Every structure is written in structure tokens, then in C-alpha cells.
Amino acid sequence: MSTAAPGECLLEARGVTRRFGGLVAVDAVDLAVRRGSVHGLIGPNGAGKTTLLNLIAGVHRVGSGLLRFAAQDITRDSTAKRARAGIRRTFQNLKLFGEMTALENAAIGLHAQTHGGFFDAVFSTPRHRREERSIADRSMAALHFVGLAGLAQARADSLAYGHRRLLEIARAIVARPALLLLDEPAAGLNVTEAAHVSDLIARIRDEGTTVVLVEHHMDVVMRVSDEITVLNYGRRLAHGTPAQIQEHPAVIEAYLGRAAETDRAQA
Amino acid sequence: MGALSLSQFIDLVVGGLAIGCVYSLIALGFAMIMRATNIIHFAQGEVMMLGCMCGLTSLWLLPALPLPVVIAVGMASSGLIAVAMELAVYRTLRRRRVPIMNIITATVGMSILCINAARIIWGSEPLRFPELFATSAYEFGGVRISPQLFWIMVMGVAIMGALQLFLKHTPTGLAMQAVAQDQEAAQLMGANLTRMMAYTFAISGMMAGAAGIMLGSMFFAFFEMGFITGVKGFVAATLGGLGSIAGAMLGGILFGLIETFSTVFLSSAYKDGIGMILLIGILLVLPSGLVGLWQKRR
Amino acid sequence: MAKAQVTASSDRGAHRRGSVHGAALLVVAALIALPWVEPDKFALHVISLIAIASIAAMGLQVLLGYSGQLSIGQAAFYGIGAYTSAFLTAKLGVPFPLALIGAGVAAAIASLLMVPITRLTGAYLAVATLGFSIIVYLFIKNEEWLTGGSYGFIGIPRAELFGYVLRDPRSSYYLNVGVAAIVYFVFARIEGSRFARAINAIRQDADAARASGIRVTLLKSECFVIAAFVAGLAGSLYAHEVRYLAPNDFTFWKSIEILIMVVIGGVGSLAGAILGAAVVVGLPEYLRAIGDYRMLVFGAILIATMLFGEGGLAALVATLGRRLAVAMRLVPKLPASRKVAQ
Numbered sequence: 001m002s003t004a005a006p007g008e009c010l011l012e013a014r015g016v017t018r019r020f021g022g023l024v025a026v027d028a029v030d031l032a033v034r035r036g037s038v039h040g041l042i043g044p045n046g047a048g049k050t051t052l053l054n055l056i057a058g059v060h061r062v063g064s065g066l067l068r069f070a071a072q073d074i075t076r077d078s079t080a081k082r083a084r085a086g087i088r089r090t091f092q093n094l095k096l097f098g099e100m101t102a103l104e105n106a107a108i109g110l111h112a113q114t115h116g117g118f119f120d121a122v123f124s125t126p127r128h129r130r131e132e133r134s135i136a137d138r139s140m141a142a143l144h145f146v147g148l149a150g151l152a153q154a155r156a157d158s159l160a161y162g163h164r165r166l167l168e169i170a171r172a173i174v175a176r177p178a179l180l181l182l183d184e185p186a187a188g189l190n191v192t193e194a195a196h197v198s199d200l201i202a203r204i205r206d207e208g209t210t211v212v213l214v215e216h217h218m219d220v221v222m223r224v225s226d227e228i229t230v231l232n233y234g235r236r237l238a239h240g241t242p243a244q245i246q247e248h249p250a251v252i253e254a255y256l257g258r259a260a261e262t263d264r265a266q267a
Numbered sequence: 268m269g270a271l272s273l274s275q276f277i278d279l280v281v282g283g284l285a286i287g288c289v290y291s292l293i294a295l296g297f298a299m300i301m302r303a304t305n306i307i308h309f310a311q312g313e314v315m316m317l318g319c320m321c322g323l324t325s326l327w328l329l330p331a332l333p334l335p336v337v338i339a340v341g342m343a344s345s346g347l348i349a350v351a352m353e354l355a356v357y358r359t360l361r362r363r364r365v366p367i368m369n370i371i372t373a374t375v376g377m378s379i380l381c382i383n384a385a386r387i388i389w390g391s392e393p394l395r396f397p398e399l400f401a402t403s404a405y406e407f408g409g410v411r412i413s414p415q416l417f418w419i420m421v422m423g424v425a426i427m428g429a430l431q432l433f434l435k436h437t438p439t440g441l442a443m444q445a446v447a448q449d450q451e452a453a454q455l456m457g458a459n460l461t462r463m464m465a466y467t468f469a470i471s472g473m474m475a476g477a478a479g480i481m482l483g484s485m486f487f488a489f490f491e492m493g494f495i496t497g498v499k500g501f502v503a504a505t506l507g508g509l510g511s512i513a514g515a516m517l518g519g520i521l522f523g524l525i526e527t528f529s530t531v532f533l534s535s536a537y538k539d540g541i542g543m544i545l546l547i548g549i550l551l552v553l554p555s556g557l558v559g560l561w562q563k564r565r
Numbered sequence: 566m567a568k569a570q571v572t573a574s575s576d577r578g579a580h581r582r583g584s585v586h587g588a589a590l591l592v593v594a595a596l597i598a599l600p601w602v603e604p605d606k607f608a609l610h611v612i613s614l615i616a617i618a619s620i621a622a623m624g625l626q627v628l629l630g631y632s633g634q635l636s637i638g639q640a641a642f643y644g645i646g647a648y649t650s651a652f653l654t655a656k657l658g659v660p661f662p663l664a665l666i667g668a669g670v671a672a673a674i675a676s677l678l679m680v681p682i683t684r685l686t687g688a689y690l691a692v693a694t695l696g697f698s699i700i701v702y703l704f705i706k707n708e709e710w711l712t713g714g715s716y717g718f719i720g721i722p723r724a725e726l727f728g729y730v731l732r733d734p735r736s737s738y739y740l741n742v743g744v745a746a747i748v749y750f751v752f753a754r755i756e757g758s759r760f761a762r763a764i765n766a767i768r769q770d771a772d773a774a775r776a777s778g779i780r781v782t783l784l785k786s787e788c789f790v791i792a793a794f795v796a797g798l799a800g801s802l803y804a805h806e807v808r809y810l811a812p813n814d815f816t817f818w819k820s821i822e823i824l825i826m827v828v829i830g831g832v833g834s835l836a837g838a839i840l841g842a843a844v845v846v847g848l849p850e851y852l853r854a855i856g857d858y859r860m861l862v863f864g865a866i867l868i869a870t871m872l873f874g875e876g877g878l879a880a881l882v883a884t885l886g887r888r889l890a891v892a893m894r895l896v897p898k899l900p901a902s903r904k905v906a907q
């Protein structure tokens with residue numbers, strides 16, 4: 001969907017700032033996400049990770065700063081426009097369409113790639129039939145990819161939690177987006193399920209999708225990320241490979257410092 | 268359209284302020300319920316109407332009743348009716364966590380129920396209030412004001428002032444505000460949610476009842492009076508900033524003035540239309556109302 | 566023929582849809598036969614009115630049941646359609662079929678004014694639609710030169726198809742029921758399509774829909790236009806059925822009546838809209854005793870439906886129908902559906 005070559009910067013955030021009332025949630029953050037990589041975004045609670053993700057997705061307006069995607073300025077674009085341009089996301093609190101089946105949920109991800117409307121449906125035009133077939137096939141393929149093929153006809157709100165997380169991902173990848181934003185995809189999952197998600201993310205990357213991953217599960221992040229950016233108090237603290245980040249003194253301090261704070265508060 | 272004479276201007280201002288007080292009281296009800304439950308109480312206008320009807324009925328039964336008592340009766344009736352609505356229907360729906368659309372539909376159903384019950388009980392003819400006020404105009408430094416409008420403004424301000432005192436300086440009032448801001452935290456502090464919700468509806472109902480009697484005495488009482496006035500009360504609340512008590516009061520007065528002055532430029536046949544256009548305009552352009560605008564400038 | 570399909574491939578879904586459409590065809594057959602079996606003029610007239618009302622109700626169903634937009638202003642489009650058709654035929658001599666379409670188009674164009682409003686949600690949208698319909702009502706009432714104002718619009722000619730004037734209740738019955746059937750089948754066709762999925766998604770979670778690239782406001786507006794168009798058609802049919810229009814027929818109460826039809830019938834069910842129309846329009850005609858208490862009863866039913874059973878009449882009929890079919894061994898007893906996660 002995008003025109004940036006592999007290795008080049010697919011998503012760039014420059015000096016992005018966002019305030020909520022008096023609180024500066026994201027403070028002049030720079031981010032450069034290389035095409036074809038999994039870019040982890042970590043930091044202690046309240047560091048601004050999800051806010052930054054929401055800014056990239058277009059949920060919040062950037063206060064100041066610049067966002068570029070595939071060499072285009074998307075700073076003022078709406079969420080839907082960014083989605084159509086190739087940025088898809090999952091939500092931390094799962095926003096599935098509960099009354100629809102898993103297959104239908106995945107199919108929604110393909111809405112923007114197709115065109116049949118009201119009249120196509122009424123008159124069952126060739127375009128309508130062709131598209132519906134294609135949507136069905138591609139949605140099924142996405143469910144296969146995440147491991148939910150057997151539950152295609154199950155209502156989304158009847159699925160187990162772990163499967164709901166997978167469905168959320170399926171819906172986001174069915175259109176083969178250039179950029180996938182994952183907001184805590186492993187939240188609440190057990191060790192096995194989290195490992196499955198790690199593998200899934202790696203396979204998504206191998207299929208050509210660039211991933212930005214916000215996650216608290218350290219094993220998931222460290223295992224699957226190619227690079228990691230660390231945020232603290234809304235500011236960028238560090239950037240590097242997983243190995244580098246794990247050794248980085250400031251990062252350790254940020255996490256340990258927070259842990260010490262919590263210990264003191266509870267004492 | 269020539270220039271307005273001073274006395275015409277004063278008349279319009281007084282009229283606008285008086286009807287503005289009525290709108291403010293209704294708007295307050297909308298705001299309080301919105302803050303506490305996040306729903307638009309479609310039946311708020313009907314609560315107003317029922318308060319008016321009950322007040323009028325008390326006058327029929329005891330013609331010598333002084334005005335403050337009539338208002339008290341009206342306020343008590345409408346307060347009770349509002350609480351009944353909450354306890355019988357709304358609370359159950361909230362507990363079941365039904366989709367918001369269903370709660371809104373239920374309030375619409377409640378509105379229909381009340382209007383038609385009123386039509387059956389009191390008939391469909393408009394009913395006049397007996398003379399409650401002195402007939403000769405008051406004079407203030409050369410300016411003549413109708414006593415009716417004067418007292419309506421005074422009562423309106425008094426009631427709103429009492430409400431502010433109650434909310435800010437009594438334990439119950441503060442508890443109600445706490446519940447409106449954060450239900451869970453308030454409950455952890457010991458607030459009884461059911462009771463606070465009931466109080467919220469009771470007070471909104473009482474405000475509406477007072478407004479109903481004022482409106483009824485200004486014009487007349489009839490079973491459908493709550494409908495359009497209710498919508499206008501909602502317009503006022505939205506203008507001020509839905510969910511803001513101060514905004515509701517401000518919005519009511521402002522809207523009353525806007526509507527009254529608009530009759531200078533527009534045929535009175537379209538007077539109701541002003542409110543509707545204003546409503547749509549606010550929802551589209553300034554959804555957080557004047558209060559929201561004020562807060563953004565900070 | 567194994568056609569890959571996203572929707573309607575689940576056993577229960579296909580069964581249910583198949584049986585609903587089967588029942589629909591049976592009903593249509595019965596309706597076609599009715600005037601020959603029971604030609605009571607009054608009954609045919611009532612069914613005509615029910616058919617007309619159901620068209621408007623089905624339009625609201627698309628708005629409320631499918632895309633989740635509560636509009637309490639449909640009477641505005643109903644009225645615009647009625648007066649447009651009346652004006653075109655009575656004052657300009659336009660042939661009825663064109664006036665019918667013209668009524669729909671006029672209402673659809675008017676609904677474009679609502680496009681900015683479709684940004685709103687929930688009760689705010691509802692109140693905005695209310696405001697709009699009040700403005701339209703005031704216009705109808707005050708612009709006497711166009712609508713006859715409170716004096717009413719008289720002298721509306723009968724509907725006329727290809728030179729054949731529909732003089733008796735039976736002919737107009739076929740017209741009204743025919744249009745209603747067409748609207749039903751058109752709307753039934755979109756089930757399971759990309760369009761239906763998208764507006765369904767918008768209803769359940771507009772933000773998630775946006776995140777998938779769906780143009781939410783555009784689709785919401787489309788639904789308004791569709792609903793307005795059919796409300797306009799209904800208005801035109803109404804005008805030529807009763808041949809007299811008064812502003813009081815197009816107040817907020819008419820919008821509420823249409824809402825009641827949809828809610829009582831079952832939000833989300835097309836057949837429910839028709840059932841609801843049958844109850845709201847048909848019942849009072851046959852239960853004169855209800856008369857004055859009509860709206861009171863409906864208000865109570867509205868509240869009761871919200872409290873006790875959202876599926877409305879459609880769900881009730883479906884459950885009874887299924888139980889009956891199982892009892893008669895027409896359909897195997899399917900295992901209990903998975904519990905819906907709270």
C-alpha cells in the first residue's frame with residue numbers, strides 16, 4: 001500500500017506533543033519506524049505509550065509536531081483516512097463487533113478495499129458477487145493465519161478472551177496493511193497464549209507488514225521486536241535493539257525507580 | 268421595522284428574563300440528570316407539565332391557596348413523579364446495563380405515557396390559572412413591570428439560588444455532586460447510589476414543577492405544554508453546556524432573551540423554529556456549549 | 566452450489582433467514598389472495614394503511630435497527646413526500662407514478678440537510694432530528710399558499726397507473742401492499758452484504774468501524790437518505806389513499822408512532838416493522854374501545870418492551886414459530902445457542 005522501500009522509514013514522528021488539560025501525555029517525541037520491522041514501544045505505566053499510538057492512529061489530534069507515513073504528511077488526517085492509507089490497529093480494551101461472527105468481524109477489515117454499496121447489494125451486480133466472494137476468501141485466510149479458522153461462524157462475544165484478542169488482530173491484518181499498530185495484544189494472556197501472539201507478530205512482519213507494538217509483557221516485546229523505543233513521563237528515554245535496551249541504565253532506572261516509588265508508597 | 272421604544276425594549280427584556288427563568292429551571296433538570304446518569308431525560312417536559320397540572324388542581328380544590336403553597340404543591344408532585352419514574356423504570360434499565368438507545372427509548376415511552384395520561388385526566392382543552400398576582404403593574408424608577416413576570420423572576424432566582432446553596436453547602440448536595448462525578452468513588456465513600464439518584468430526580472423534578480406553575484400562570488396549562496417547552500429547556504441546557512449546572516442557568520436566561528427578541532424580526536408563527544435552529548446549530552458547532560467555550564479559553 | 570459467503574452460512578442463520586423469507590413469500594401469497602376471499606372494503610382500506618405505515622417503519626428500521634441511529638423526525642419526510650405528491654398531481658397534473666417517485670426524491674433531497682447532523686450520536690442525534698421535524702412541521706403549517714396550511718390540502722386525485730384510475734379499495738390495496746412488498750424485498754436483499762455489515766458495525770462500535778477505514782458519517786447519511794426516500798414514498802401513497810392532508814398528521818406524534826412500530830415489532834427486524842405497523846395502525850381501527858387510550862397503551866408497551874423484551878413482536882413470533890415447527894417435527898431441535906458472554 002505504501003511506496004517506501006524496505007529499510008526506509010515508513011512511519012516518522014517528529015516532535016509530537018499532546019496535552020490533556022494540564023498533563024503533557026506525550027512530550028516532543030521522535031519516532032522512526034523502519035519498514036519491515038517490529039518496533040516495540042515500552043515504558044512504565046503512564047509513560048504515554050498508548051497515547052502515542054492513538055496519535056499515530058488518529059484518535060487524538062497532535063498538539064504540535066509532525067507525523068509522516070510513507071513520505072506523506074498525515075498529521076491532520078482522520079482515523080478512517082489513515083486506515084484507508086494502510087495504518088490499521090488493535091485496541092487495548094478490545095473493540096470487536098460482538099453481535100457479528102468472527103468471519104464478519106474480519107470482513108469489516110476489508111470494507112475499505114472494496115466498493116459495493118446499497119444498489120450493488122439490491123441488484124446483486126457482478127461486482128457485488130465478485131467482491132463478496134473475495135471478501136469471504138480473504139477473511140477466512142486471515143482467520144486461518146491467526147488460528148481461528150474453526151470458529152469462523154461463532155459470535156464474537158461468545159469467544160474466549162484469548163480468541164477475542166486473536167480476532168482483533170485478524171480484523172486488523174486482513175487488508176494486509178503497511179503498518180499495524182498493536183495496543184497490548186498480549187494483555188491478560190497466559191504464557192502459552194502470549195508466546196502464540198509473539199509468533200503471530202513475527203509472521204505478520206515476515207508477510208511484509210510493519211508493526212508498532214505497545215506491550216507490557218516483556219518476554220513478548222523482547223522476543224519479537226527488532227528495535228525498541230522506551231518512553232518515560234511522555235518523553236523518549238532510549239532507543240535501540242532489545243539487547244541494548246535491557247542493558248540501558250536509564251531504562252533500568254526508570255522501571256526500578258518506579259518500582260521503588262510504588263514500594264515506598266505502599267510502605 | 269422601526270426602532271424599539273424604551274418601554275417596548277423593557278417589555279421584551281422582562282419577558283425574556285421571565286421565560287428564561289422557566290427555561291433555566293427545566294434546563295437544570297436536564298443537566299443534573301445528564302451528569303448523574305448520562306441520559307437525556309425526554310420526559311422532563313412532562314414532569315414539568317404534571318407539576319403544573321397538580322398545582323392547578325390544588326387551586327381548584329382550595330381556591331384560597333396562597334401562591335407559595337401552590338408552587339410547593341406543584342414542586343412536591345413533580346418531584347415525586349420524577350422519583351417514581353426513576354425507581355420504577357430507569358434504575359432497572361441502568362442496573363441491567365441495557366444499551367443507551369434503549370434507555371432513551373424508554374424515556375420517550377415515558378413521555379408518551381405522561382402526555383396521554385394527562386390528556387385523559389385533565390382533558391385536551393387549555394386550562395387557565397386563576398389570577399395569582401396583583402393586576403396593576405409595579406413601577407421601578409419609571410419602568411413598569413407586570414407583577415406576574417416580576418415575581419416569576421424573583422422566584423426563579425430564589426429557587427436556583429437555593430439549589431446552588433444546597434449542592435455546595437449540604438452533605439447531601441455534596442454527595443450528589445460526588446456521585447455525578449464518579450459513581451464508584453462516591454460509593455466507596457459511603458454514598459448510597461440509589462438514594463442519590465432518587466434525590467437527583469427528585470430535585471430535577473421539583474425544579475420542573477416550579478417551572479410548570481410559572482409557565483402555566485403566564486400562559487395556560489394543557490396536556491402537551493411539556494413537549495415543546497421541554498425541548499426548549501433542552502436547547503437551553505445544551506446552549507449553556509450540557510452537564511453544567513451553571514451553564515443550564517445561563518443558557519436558560521440567554522435562550523429566553525434570544526427567543527423573545529426574535530419575535531421582533533420573525534413572524535411569531537416560526538418562533539418555535541428559532542429554538543430548533545439554535546439547537547441544531549449548537550450541537551454541530553459548539554457541542555460543549557458556552558461553558559465549554561469558556562473552559563477552552565483558559 | 567457452494568458459494569463462498571461471509572454471512573448466512575451458519576446453520577442457524579441460514580435456517581432462520583430461509584424460514585423468514587419462506588414465511589414472507591407465504592404472506593405475500595396470502596395478501597394477493599385476500600381481496601378475493603374477504604373483499605370487505607374497510608378491511609382492505611385498513612390493510613392499505615398498514616402497508617403504507619410499514620413502508621415508513623421499514624425505513625426507520627434501516628436507520629435505527631441497522632445503523633443504530635435513533636431518528637424521531639421521520640414524519641418530516643413522510644410529510645414532505647405527501648405534500649409533494651399532492652402538489653404535483655393536483656396542481657401540476659403530473660402523472661401519479663412520477664409523483665410517487667418525485668415524492669421520494671423530494672424527501673431524499675430534504676434529508677441531505679440532515680447530513681451534518683449525522684455526525685451526532687445517541688440522544689443528541691435524536692433531538693436534532695426532532696428539531697428538524699418541528700421546523701418542517703412549522704413550514705407545512707404556515708406556508709398556506711403551498712400546503713393549504715391548517716385548512717388542509719384537499720382535492721388530491723386518486724392514484725392512477727397507466728391511465729387506469731384506482732377507484733376502489735381493492736386496486737389501491739394492491740398498489741399499497743405491492744409497494745410495501747417491494748420495499749421489504751429490497752431491504753431484505755441487502756442483508757449479509759458489505760453495506761449491511763458496515764452499518765451494523767457502525768451501530769455496534771463506530772470507533773472500531775472508523776479504525777477499519779469505514780467512512781462512518783457518509784454511511785450514516787446514506788441510511789438517512791434511504792429512510793427518507795421510502796418515507797416519502799409512504800407519504801405519497803398516504804396522500805392518494807386518504808386524499809386529504811392536514812399538518813396535524815405530520816407532527817412529532819407521527820414520528821413517535823413510526824418509532825413505536827419499530828420498537829414494538831422488534832428493533833432490527835424488517836418483518837417486525839410490518840408487525841409493528843399492523844399493531845399500531847390496525848389495532849385501534851378494530852378496537853374502538855381503545856380509541857383515546859391508544860397512545861397511552863403504546864407508551865406503556867414501549868416502556869415494557871425496553872424493560873422486558875427487546876426483540877419485540879418479531880422475536881416473539883419467531884420463538885413461537887420455532888417451537889411450533891419443532892413440535893410438528895418440521896425442523897430438528899437445534900442445540901441451545903452458546904451463552905452470550907456478559
